[in-house]
Amino acid sequence: xxxLALLFALxxxxxxxxxxxxxADLSADSTITxxxxxxxxxxxxxxxxxDKSLLLTADEIRYNQKTLVAVATGHVxxxxxxxxLLADRLTYNGGNGSFTAQNLxxxxxPFYIEGPTAEGTQKEVIVHDATVVYREPGSWQPTVKxxxxxxxxxxxxxxxxxxxxxxxxxxxPLSRLGEDLAHESNLWNTTLEGGYxxxxxxxxxxxxxxxxxxxxxxxxxxxxxxxxxxxxxPVANYDVQTGDGSIxxxxxxxxxxxxxxxxxxxxxxPVPPNRAFAEWHHIQQITPxxxxxxDVNWSTDSEVIRDFHAKEFVPVQEPDNYIEAVYTGxxxxxxxxxxxxxxxxxxxxxxxxxxxxDLLPAAIGGGIYARFDSSLAHLEENPPDGGAHLESDRFDxxxxxxxxxxxKGFLDLTPVVGGRFTEYWDTAGAxxxxxAGRALGEVGLDADxxxxxxxDYENPLWHIDGLRHLLTPTLSYRYIPGAEKSADWIPPIDRxxxxxxxxxxxxxxxxxxxxxxxxxxxxxxxxxxxxxRDKNYGSIDLLTFNVEEDLRFHRSLxxxxxxxxxxxxxxxxxxxxxxxxxxxxxTRRAAQRAMDATITFREGEVWSAGFxxxxxxxxxxxxxxxxxxxxxxxxxxxxxxxxxxxxxxVYEAFARGDYDARDHFFVDQYxxxxxxxxxxxxxxxAVTFSRGPNNGQGHxxxxxxxxxxxx
Numbered sequence: 001x002x003x004l005a006l007l008f009a010l011x012x013x014x015x016x017x018x019x020x021x022x023x024a025d026l027s028a029d030s031t032i033t034x035x036x037x038x039x040x041x042x043x044x045x046x047x048x049x050x051d052k053s054l055l056l057t058a059d060e061i062r063y064n065q066k067t068l069v070a071v072a073t074g075h076v077x078x079x080x081x082x083x084x085l086l087a088d089r090l091t092y093n094g095g096n097g098s099f100t101a102q103n104l105x106x107x108x109x110p111f112y113i114e115g116p117t118a119e120g121t122q123k124e125v126i127v128h129d130a131t132v133v134y135r136e137p138g139s140w141q142p143t144v145k146x147x148x149x150x151x152x153x154x155x156x157x158x159x160x161x162x163x164x165x166x167x168x169x170x171x172x173p174l175s176r177l178g179e180d181l182a183h184e185s186n187l188w189n190t191t192l193e194g195g196y197x198x199x200x201x202x203x204x205x206x207x208x209x210x211x212x213x214x215x216x217x218x219x220x221x222x223x224x225x226x227x228x229x230x231x232x233x234p235v236a237n238y239d240v241q242t243g244d245g246s247i248x249x250x251x252x253x254x255x256x257x258x259x260x261x262x263x264x265x266x267x268x269x270p271v272p273p274n275r276a277f278a279e280w281h282h283i284q285q286i287t288p289x290x291x292x293x294x295d296v297n298w299s300t301d302s303e304v305i306r307d308f309h310a311k312e313f314v315p316v317q318e319p320d321n322y323i324e325a326v327y328t329g330x331x332x333x334x335x336x337x338x339x340x341x342x343x344x345x346x347x348x349x350x351x352x353x354x355x356x357x358d359l360l361p362a363a364i365g366g367g368i369y370a371r372f373d374s375s376l377a378h379l380e381e382n383p384p385d386g387g388a389h390l391e392s393d394r395f396d397x398x399x400x401x402x403x404x405x406x407x408k409g410f411l412d413l414t415p416v417v418g419g420r421f422t423e424y425w426d427t428a429g430a431x432x433x434x435x436a437g438r439a440l441g442e443v444g445l446d447a448d449x450x451x452x453x454x455x456d457y458e459n460p461l462w463h464i465d466g467l468r469h470l471l472t473p474t475l476s477y478r479y480i481p482g483a484e485k486s487a488d489w490i491p492p493i494d495r496x497x498x499x500x501x502x503x504x505x506x507x508x509x510x511x512x513x514x515x516x517x518x519x520x521x522x523x524x525x526x527x528x529x530x531x532x533r534d535k536n537y538g539s540i541d542l543l544t545f546n547v548e549e550d551l552r553f554h555r556s557l558x559x560x561x562x563x564x565x566x567x568x569x570x571x572x573x574x575x576x577x578x579x580x581x582x583x584x585x586x587t588r589r590a591a592q593r594a595m596d597a598t599i600t601f602r603e604g605e606v607w608s609a610g611f612x613x614x615x616x617x618x619x620x621x622x623x624x625x626x627x628x629x630x631x632x633x634x635x636x637x638x639x640x641x642x643x644x645x646x647x648x649x650v651y652e653a654f655a656r657g658d659y660d661a662r663d664h665f666f667v668d669q670y671x672x673x674x675x676x677x678x679x680x681x682x683x684x685x686a687v688t689f690s691r692g693p694n695n696g697q698g699h700x701x702x703x704x705x706x707x708x709x710x711x
Contacts, residue, residue, distance in 0.1 A: 024063065026049050030045065031043070031044055043063070048061075049072075051094050052097065056077070057072075059075055069091065072089070072091075087118075090102075096121075098121050100118070101119070102116065104127060111134060113132050115128055116128065116129055132145075132159065139678075140680065142708075143166065143168075143170065144174075145162065146162035174210065190706070190708055191207045191705070194705075196702040196703075198700055201225055201260075206220075206222055207220070208235075215240035220233075221235045228256060230256060233276075235252045245286050249281055249284075251279070256308070258275050265303055265345065271301045274300065275304045276299065276300050277305060278298045279297050289329065294323040295321065321341065331360050333358045335358075340352065341382065346384065354376070354377035357373070358373045359373070368403045370401055372398070373508060376395050377393070377394050378393050379391065379494070381491075381493050388429045391427065392426065392493065392514075401417050402416045411449055412446075413445065418442040419442070424489065438486045440480060441480070442507035444479060445475070446475070447475045447476075448472050448473065451471040454469075470530075471526075471528055474523075477522045480520075490515075494513045505521065505523060518554050521552050522550070526547050528543070542571065543569075549566070550562070565584070567584075578598075592615070593617045595615045596613075597612060598611065598640075605646060606645070607646065613637075614637075615638075616637075617635050618635035619635075636660075637662050639658070639661060641657055642655070642657075652674045652675075653673055654673075666689065667691060669690070671688075672684055672685050683705070686705075687701070687702060689701075
């Protein structure tokens with residue numbers, strides 16, 4: 001290889017953009033010629049020019065040391081830090097870093113850009129009559145053709161006079177388009193789903209997000225159902241950086257005049273033919289200390305999401321509605337939280353609003369830590385089944401003190417004391433009117449004993465390199481006398497809900513504030529962890545086994561002297577096996593009360609299989625709510641199975657199902673194949689079977705869905 005080093009003064013160049021001296025390194029595999037009269041050097045073949053953090057390669061490069069201009073032809077590649085451009089011909093001005101190009105190809109994941117002509121600087125590239133392809137060129141890729149594209153690697157992509165579509169089909173015109181490239185967003189997204197369901201008939205549902213501004217997209221979502229009609233509505237996403245903050249969110253809505261068999265809603269009211277829904281999710285970081293989050297869900301009836309968007313209904317069957325602003329200080333958190341009820345299908349404890357101030361635990365001297373919480377709220381509840389209207393204004397404050405004592409690193413003792421004051425006024429729905437004030441005290445103790453042992457045991461098959469057993473007995477005691485006083489003057493809005501877990505003991509953390517009960521309880525626990533060395537760093541938990549039980553010296557109505565024994569087991573003896581069990585056993589009857597267990601086998605991304613069981617005993621009997629009476633508890637016994645197997649790089653098989661062991665049938669079955677198309681789309685073909693009186697999806701279904709892949 002021959003190389004010619006060119007060192008020259010830049011007196012002819014503008015002083016504002018150039019240094020006094022610059023060095024360029026020109027090389028080629030075989031030949032470099034230099035004309036002293038013109039100052040032009042010609043390098044060929046496989047020519048290379050290195051200049052100012054820039055590498056230019058081509059079949060031939062002509063470089064003029066007087067004009068600082070390089071002309072590259074044939075297989076041109078211009079590489080700058082974080083950016084790479086390809087062209088058939090490129091002219092580069094070393095004086096100001098600008099260039100012009102013919103038949104340019106450029107981009108940074110997930111965008112590919114090409115155009116017949118282009119020019120640019122060190123900061124941005126302008127491409128004329130450009131084509132922009134999402135992810136990689138192909139006939140099935142999301143594509144934009146624009147008169148002008150302005151591209152700044154890693155920063156932004158802006159287009160003017162554009163058309164958007166798939167491949168060569170570009171049905172959507174746009175006047176402007178912007179995309180923030182500082183982080184990958186979910187703005188470019190297309191979904192297509194079709195098939196057959198017993199309740200909907202043959203159907204197809206298509207949605208497309210079309211970027212309309214920098215960080216924002218908007219598009220249509222249209223569903224056609226042969227038994228029901230046409231549902232139409234907008235979908236939108238936004239993902240915007242604003243200095244030190246960010247805004248992320250989505251909107252989805254739909255309307256249909258339902259021509260099908262609509263039945264009744266969860267309140268046994270007829271479902272109307274005019275059906276609609278709207279969903280808005282918002283996450284905003286206004287400043288590093290201030291956030292604003294919201295989740296709003298509205299619908300004309302309780303069944304519209306289940307009927308037309310069953311995949312969204314299954315994980316969230318009673319959607320929440322709230323807006324919250326949170327300010328985080330150095331040692332405190334202030335917030336304004338509003339929960340509201342835009343429709344009347346579900347019971348909602350509305351907060352209109354709740355203003356909170358939480359002082360984080362802080363040392364105040366003498367080894368003592370203090371915690372302070374306070375809130376002011378207007379609460380309402382309008383039961384959808386026609387129950388009594390509940391309402392109150394409430395002020396609440398809690399002050400807690402604790403003093404940890406540590407003994408030689410293995411014994412922790414923490415006495416705690418606390419007080420909570422709550423005032424109610426303008427109440428409605430309580431047994432007695434007029435409101436009330438309530439002051440409560442708390443004393444208690446938290447303790448744990450840390451013990452451990454190591455064993456020189458090795459098992460190459462299970463990748464065990466030594467064992468360590470961590471054993472931690474725990475003890476917690478709380479005494480809260482008179483917590484149930486003034487209950488007849490307090491509307492039970494923030495009340496107890498059924499749970500088979502042990503309740504919260506700490507007075508300051510109790511959320512059922514309007515139905516507190518006196519406590520005199522001792523909780524005893526035993527935590528076990530079995531570990532082995534990680535071959536890379538640290539240790540791996542092979543087994544955790546934790547068990548707890550309460551001894552009640554004071555019993556509320558419906559309680560016994562001893563609570564159920566609650567156990568949690570997690571075992572990961574190998575990377576391909578995971579076992580999780582949550583179990584509750586009655587010590588009084590020596591009977592199992594509830595269990596939730598799963599076991600999962602996996603082989604990397606090749607295949608996985610999971611089995612689960614959910615069990616709740618009928619022998620819980622009834623659940624007692626102070627002031628509201630007793631409610632029966634309906635048991636369940638359900639088995640779940642789910643498996644996936646990758647057949648090759650394109651296809652993957654999957655199956656899942658839920659079996660009701662009491663009624664002896666599968667509630668849901670789902671079998672199918674997923675396919676990758678052009679490394680951009682995921683197509684899923686599935687057959688569904690469903691059964692049960694509350695299953696609105698019908699008994700048999702065929703489903704084909706198309707979604708854009710995310711990495």
